[in-house]
Amino acid sequence: MKKYTVLLSLYVLCFSFSNAQKVNQADSTQLRNIYDMALLNGKSYDWLDYLSNEIGGRLSGSVQADRAVRYTEAELNELGLDKVWLQPVMVPKWTRGFKEYAYIETAPGRTSIVNICALGGSVATNATGLKAEIIEVQNFEDLERYGREKIEGKIVFYNRPMQANVIQTFEAYGGCVDQRYAGAMEAAKYGAVGIVVRSMNLRQDDFPHTGAMSYGDTPPEQRIPACAISTNDADFLSNALSIKPDLKFYFKQSCKTHEDVESFNVIGEITGSVYPDKYIVVGGHLDSWDLGDGSHDDGAGCVQSMEVLRILKKLNYKPKHSIRVVLFMNEENGLRGGRKYAEQAVLNKEKHIFALESDAGGFTPRGFSFDTDDANFAQIESWKPLFKPYLIHYFEKGGSGADIGPLKDGTIVLAGLRPDSQRYFDYHHAENDTFDAVNKRELELGGATMTSLIYLIDKYGIKNDMTDVKK
Structure with missing residues (x-):
């Protein structure tokens, strides 16, 4: 009886294995198709x-x-x-309007045009554009460290890059996208008049990258214009600031939020x-x-x-x-x-x-x-x-x-x-x-x-x- 049970078990095992092989083969064939x-x-x-x-x-x-x-x-x-x-x-309906324009001014009449684009959901600058001194930060902690005294009346430049040694690039993106999404909302608390954000891009190029941003519960009259700058121009701006910290940044955008x-x-x-x-x-x-x-x-x-x-x-x-x-x-x-x-x-x-x-x-x-x-x-x-x-x-x-x-x-x-x-x-x-x-x-x-x-x-x-x- 014991021998019969063992043989029966082996038969069932072989049959099950054979059946599994058939199922796998059927699936393999279907995937090939x-x-x-x-x-x-x-x-x-x-x-x-x-x-x-x-x-x-x-x-x-x-x-x-x-x-x-x-x-x-x-x-x-x-x-x-x-x-x-x-x-x-x-x-929601948001329109970009006319192509954005920006430059760095190191002295009266000495300007360098840079590539920017409005962030999605941003308000416009006024009709003549916005020009102000600019302060570079890496994160929201820097805003707190500088405080209203050093930020008020200036444009905040968020320049934290995507971390290049992170193999999963979506993780690298997640590590810096907060400055784009909430940057204007946070900078406005310290009296900033606008923000410029380094594009979320691991490559050095001249293409600014847009994306969604939010003002949170910031009252409409306190909302400040927000734009992205290309990675090449972000580096150029950062280097220029290290040489001349009181340079001015100008940008103009005509975007609008509709019903x-x-x-x-x-x-x-x-x-x-x-x-x-x-x-x-x-x-x-x-x-x-x-x-x-x-x-x-x-x-x-x-x-x-x-x-x-x-x-x-x-x-x-x-x-x-x-x-x-x-x-x-x-x-x-x-x-x-x-x-x-x-x-x-x-x-x-x-x-x-x-x-x-x-x-x-x-x-x-x-x-x-x-x-x-x-x-x-x-x-x-x-x-x-x-x-x-x-x-x-x-x-x-x-x-x-x-x-x-x-x-x-x-x-x-x-x-x-x-x-x-x-x-x-x-x-x-x-x-x-x-x-x-x-x-x-x-x-x-x-x-x-x-x-x-x-x-x-x-x-x-x-x-x-x-x-x-x-x-």
């Missing part, structure tokens, strides 16, 4: 070409943003999805065949800053997300869960689209089990980061061998994406595509974020990698779902 479809018959690069070159920068509330909504809605309808619709959302306007999230869905009331989301943000055409940030993420549903349709894959692509509006200066989508999901009592965002550029994909528990992360890590042939190795716990963050409810698994990030901040929020900076093959690899993860999540479900899909 996905990558083939993306690389040989991809659509993402053509979509991005139109978004970038025919529409351009898509700042929330702009005509270009509205054109992007109509274009992507039409393209999703062309895919033959089960549902395509627009979700209304009120968004909120209506815009839309663009949503397409393939309805699930087994769990139609459980949702998997993949998306990016359709809005961009206005200096370039937003190809990397985040046109790439939008077209890659659209590509996920296109590939699944082309492969005749019938998902078990409902899979949605969501092109969020207003990530750059308000996150209204992400919040609206999450709010409507709660009102509609929709159960979201997984969400994936691509918002780190169209560069070579390296893997994903996941905001989830240990059980789900262990399941996802077990799929790493399937991605190895495509050089996808980065599976780590961490952040996901700003737009899908509001969906977090303690059960949903959130993920972010993680491309190689070393060049991303060369283009982020600057006028060189244009279509020619995107490599077709890298973009398509990202779309295929996203599709592969969505396929596996749909097939195997998540661990904390009471109706977890049987393997």
Whole structure:
């Protein structure tokens, strides 16, 4: 009897191993089909070409943003999805106005022009511009150390660079972006009349990088104009100040904040065949800053997300869960689209089990980061061998994406595509974020990698779902 039991156990073990091999082979074959479809018959690069070159920068509330909504809605309808619709959302409207102008004055009549741009949400200078002495600081602690006596009536120059020896460039960005976002609010407390912020960029160049800033609860009459300066010119200004501390800085900008306007999230869905009331989301943000055409940030993420549903349709894959692509509006200066989508999901009592965002550029994909528990992360890590042939190795716990963050409810698994990030901040929020900076093959690899993860999540479900899909 004992011998029979041992033989039976060995048989069951061999059968289970054989079955697992078949499942792995099936998944491996499906991933190969996905990558083939993306690389040989991809659509993402053509979509991005139109978004970038025919529409351009898509700042929330702009005509270009509205054109992007109509274009992507039409393209999703062309895919033959089960549902395509627009979700209304009120968004802020800020316009840049005439091109900004700035110079350093070391003596009357002796000036050097520098490259600046207004920060998103900034107030304008007066019609003739602003000229004042300038004081260089590294952080908000420096403001406190100098105090009102040395700051009042001057322009504050924040010159803390991104830390070059931090390998994860988003971490380096996070280490200095506070000066851009809250710099004007903090400097105004000490009587500053304006701020200039070193661009968030690891490269030395002449492109100023814009980005969102906030005045907090600063009264409107106390709000001061804020601009970014290119990294080359930030170094030039710093060196000039070391020689002549009483030099003057002049800048002029005519930006303006308007009343909120209506815009839309663009949503397409393939309805699930087994769990139609459980949702998997993949998306990016359709809005961009206005200096370039937003190809990397985040046109790439939008077209890659659209590509996920296109590939699944082309492969005749019938998902078990409902899979949605969501092109969020207003990530750059308000996150209204992400919040609206999450709010409507709660009102509609929709159960979201997984969400994936691509918002780190169209560069070579390296893997994903996941905001989830240990059980789900262990399941996802077990799929790493399937991605190895495509050089996808980065599976780590961490952040996901700003737009899908509001969906977090303690059960949903959130993920972010993680491309190689070393060049991303060369283009982020600057006028060189244009279509020619995107490599077709890298973009398509990202779309295929996203599709592969969505396929596996749909097939195997998540661990904390009471109706977890049987393997």
